[in-house]
Amino acid sequence: MPVNKPKIVVLGAGYGGLMTVTRLTKQLGTNDADITLVNKHNYHYETTWLHEASAGTLHHDRCRYQIKDVINSSRVNFVQATVESIDKEAKKVVTSDGELSYDYLVVALGAVPETFGIAGLKEYAFSISNINSARQLREHIELQFATYNTEAEKRPERLTIVVGGAGFTGIEFLGELGNRVPELCKEYDIDQKDVRIICVEAAPTALPGFDPELIDYAMNYLQGKGVEFKIGTAIKECTSEGIIVGKDDDTEEIKAETVVWAAGVRGNPIVEAAGFENMRGRVKVSPDLRVPENDDVFIIGDCSLIINEEINRPYPPTAQIAMQQGETVAKNLAALVKGGSLESFKPDIKGTVASLGEHDAVGVAFGKKLQGTKASAMKKIIDNRSLFMVGGPGLVLKKGKFKFF
Amino acid sequence: MPVNKPKIVVLGAGYGGLMTVTRLTKQLGTNDADITLVNKHNYHYETTWLHEASAGTLHHDRCRYQIKDVINSSRVNFVQATVESIDKEAKKVVTSDGELSYDYLVVALGAVPETFGIAGLKEYAFSISNINSARQLREHIELQFATYNTEAEKRPERLTIVVGGAGFTGIEFLGELGNRVPELCKEYDIDQKDVRIICVEAAPTALPGFDPELIDYAMNYLQGKGVEFKIGTAIKECTSEGIIVGKDDDTEEIKAETVVWAAGVRGNPIVEAAGFENMRGRVKVSPDLRVPENDDVFIIGDCSLIINEEINRPYPPTAQIAMQQGETVAKNLAALVKGGSLESFKPDIKGTVASLGEHDAVGVAFGKKLQGTKASAMKKIIDNRSLFMVGGPGLVLKKGKFKFF
Known part of the structure; x- marks a missing residue:
């Protein structure tokens, strides 16, 4: 029996964390590592759909699904708890349900609203x-x-x-x-x-x-x-x-x-409190998505900051990037555990479409400007794609956006 | 062409007022009288179903119907307005939409909550x-x-x-x-x-x-x-x-x-302000349902007070009594207009059933104690009956309480 399997702890079951875990169970065998996923709720929600639940045009249950339905429960230890702090020296995470030690940590805790100090x-x-x-x-x-x-x-x-x-x-x-x-x-x-x-x-x-x-x-x-x-x-x-x-x-x-x-978000305060060098809760990560000074800690999603070198400005935090980061982190963790070289993350921006209600939208997809019903159709494809990436066709059928008649 | 047709004004399209008007158009011919119905809203609501709308177990639209759907619009002049006051000497009603003069008035303005002076x-x-x-x-x-x-x-x-x-x-x-x-x-x-x-x-x-x-x-x-x-x-x-x-x-x-x-109601304050002798907005009416001192004014429903002589106490204000009063008032108005003697009102209490949610109830119907599903079924019959009385089988089909499967 193998002993001393490395412990991988993933914090957060948003787009980045959930993608990391689902890909990791494919990259690693049962005996390669212990994988733990920590999340406040027993469900994942589609952050990019919340404007619909907030307005009341889509029921909130359509915007979430049970985490157990998309992870391999025999391979991933799911802990429903609130992360309270990270102790990077002791390599421990304190949660509302006790402490967890890690060999490798993936921080995917998402964003909180940024109020820029505006009173009230x-x-x-x-x-x-x-x-x-x-x-x-x-x-x-x-x-x-x-x-x-x-x-x-x-x-x-x-x-x-x-x-x-x-x-x-x-x-x-x-x-x-x-x-x-x-x-x-x-x-x-x-x-x-x-x-x-x-x-x-x-x-x-x-x-x-x-x-x-x-x-x-x-x-x-x-x-x-x-x-x-x-x-x-x-x-x-x-x-x-x-x-x-x-x-x-x-x-x-x-x-x-x-x-x-609805004017802005910032990284999770837990990242700041942990002592990682950050800007408004976002950590400028290395090309392999690790914290420069802590090579056992990956940070992805809204808590990470990566620069678009074409314009020398940070990429906006999006679900698209978080999911792509999750895929890279899974590969890099597998390389660390089984040996191999780490790859550099390179976002592949397929497009950005903002919906204007159920039947209209504006945006760019695959380099092409879109508006009206075409943009709206593309938006639904994008929404369904994130379900597909995490949960395959079954999840798309269950929670996807389309009409049968 | 007939001139000086008597003007009948009915205030309120609750159980009593609506029953008066629908029966009146059957009792009187086109040339017998001008009939005006005044109501705050363009709809009637089933007061006795409001506990369901309040809890959220039945949509409020199921508890109301358009007044124009149940009255004969060629015979009844419907005025959507709020009644502000009654001038019984000048035989006028002041509404938010102007004044109306009457020869005969039916006050069916319903109840308001009685808070017994409890602060807050x-x-x-x-x-x-x-x-x-x-x-x-x-x-x-x-x-x-x-x-x-x-x-x-x-x-x-x-x-x-x-x-x-x-x-x-x-x-x-x-x-x-x-x-x-x-x-x-x-x-x-x-x-x-x-x-x-x-x-x-x-x-x-x-x-x-x-x-x-x-x-x-x-x-x-x-x-x-x-x-x-x-x-x-x-x-x-x-x-x-x-x-x-x-x-x-x-x-x-x-x-x-x-x-x-939910601990009590009283008659409408407009009745008090009009100077009728009253107890908490309820007027003790004559057997023919008129105000003893004003034989051109009928008061019915929650603003009227009639004594149950068997126990020498007032009948509680119910939809059942209000509807029966409406039928009597229609007959008595017809008698006043066309000649004939007025009849005395005698409540015919068929039963009282309190629901305990959709599937249970307690009460008495036709002299028999009921509880459980039988009482619940009887309650739905009572609810449907009030629709039938006002709007016939069409209204029961549209708004009634039953399941097809």
């Missing part, structure tokens, strides 16, 4: 971060609509939704709201003219990094659905009553019972 | 009064469940629901909660052990007026679904954090994000 956002704004926050936001919006007609004096702020950020998540959420709001108006006997959806973006453009033609298309489409844009406008403060925008003395209050912060 | 109930407690309040309550409860897992420190009061009153409405609502709570727990990944449902009743018994055997059955059934009863316990105050029960210094606070007041 943490207290009063909703976020599109996980299943819990998504369904809370969905229900919060619905309660505002349900309450509107119970009040003798109508309060327009009940029907005012502010979305902070016109980046990828903000735009996709607005697209879903465009479809959801008419449903809510019908459900609660509300005239849609009484509803306001306001998107506030501090940057000089929506969808930074997108082609101007696609940005125009997206904004026109959303304006047609009733969205008002305030581009180049900073949120100064979020309060229990709404937001304050503007600069210095030239400020304006927008009363809104619903403020959604 | 109006501000903080929910009620099961109408479509708006029902769906607000449904969404409020759902948001508490949706929020529970988003909070790092779990707050048990999010999952604590206090129902004030173990009378008919309170018990029926508890029955629905018994079915709804397991669904909510599944939807939001909550252990049902974390949920508390507490029913507080000041009277010495639940379901006053019911047979003790049936009361036992109902309480045991609900306790089995997780309901805690505090019978003979008065709510002293309702606050933003829950309720305070007890007397003088011997008080206890029960923290709860949801407090539902």
